[in-house]
Amino acid sequence: MLEAFVFATIFCGFFGIILKKNLMMKIISMDVMSTGVIAYYVLIASRNGLFTPIFSNNNNNNGAYADPVPQAVILTAIVIGFSIQALMLVSVMKLARDNPTLETSEIEKNNTP
Template sequence: MLEAFIFATILCGFFGIILKKNLVMKIISMDVMSTGVIAYYVLVASKEGYFTPIVGKVENPAYADPVPQAVILTAIVIGFSIQAVMLVGVMKLARDNPTLETNEIEKNNTP
């Protein structure tokens, strides 16, 4: 059931990127889609009964692998930086165009 909600989130973001005409809405849709992908990765990587890899007094523990956690943190940071760069690009476009609709921007910039 949780996988279905995660796939629905990914599909909502994907269709938002394709169907929305406003550039800010496209950026938000991309963020929703990346959040769904990260949630799916966390769902696949999570296993019940594993301990965090911290030195303790537990005998023969089953430690969780810290590499997927590092990959997810890196993906979150990279996604945030890409989103910030895209928003700066949209701000630059907004200076020259009265609207952020893709159709109008293409009409105004076509020679």
């Protein structure tokens, strides 16, 4: 059931990128899709019965530790997604100075020679 919600989030973001004409809505849709992909990765990486790799004096779980590499990959994906989103927002701000609207068809019509 949770996988269905994650896939619905990914598809909503994907179809938002394809169908929306406003650049801000495309950026928000890309962020929604990125969040869905990260949530799917976390859903797949999580397994029951695994402990965090923190060492203590009373270790009785016989080495059933969770792998910390997926956590590092997810953190890296979040940071890269944030920086790409910031770059796209700056690009839209620059486009907004020259164009009165953020609709892609209007921008193409204004910038066609």
